[in-house]
Amino acid sequence: MNVTVDWNVIIHILNNDTSQTHGFAITHYFDQGVTLQPGKACDLTFFASQTGTFPVYNTIFDTTDLFEHSQLNVTPNEMV
DSSP states (O other): OEEETTOEEEEEEEOOOSSOOEEEEETTTEEEEEEEOTTOEEEEEEEOOSOEEEEEEOSSOOGGGTTOOEEEEEEOOOOO
């Protein structure tokens, strides 16, 4: 996911698994994470105040997630 610093960010999260609970977190921006039951959804809203690359991860260990790698990239505002 790519956003620019100083943006208000809304991420819609959906657990489309029919039998397993999953969690979602973003280092620095949403460390507490959220847990979603099968078929449930939610929106996470935050202000992208710091530039950098931040891991996105499942907060519930699941062997099928071992190869799941995501990140949030917050880039500088390039206004001239």
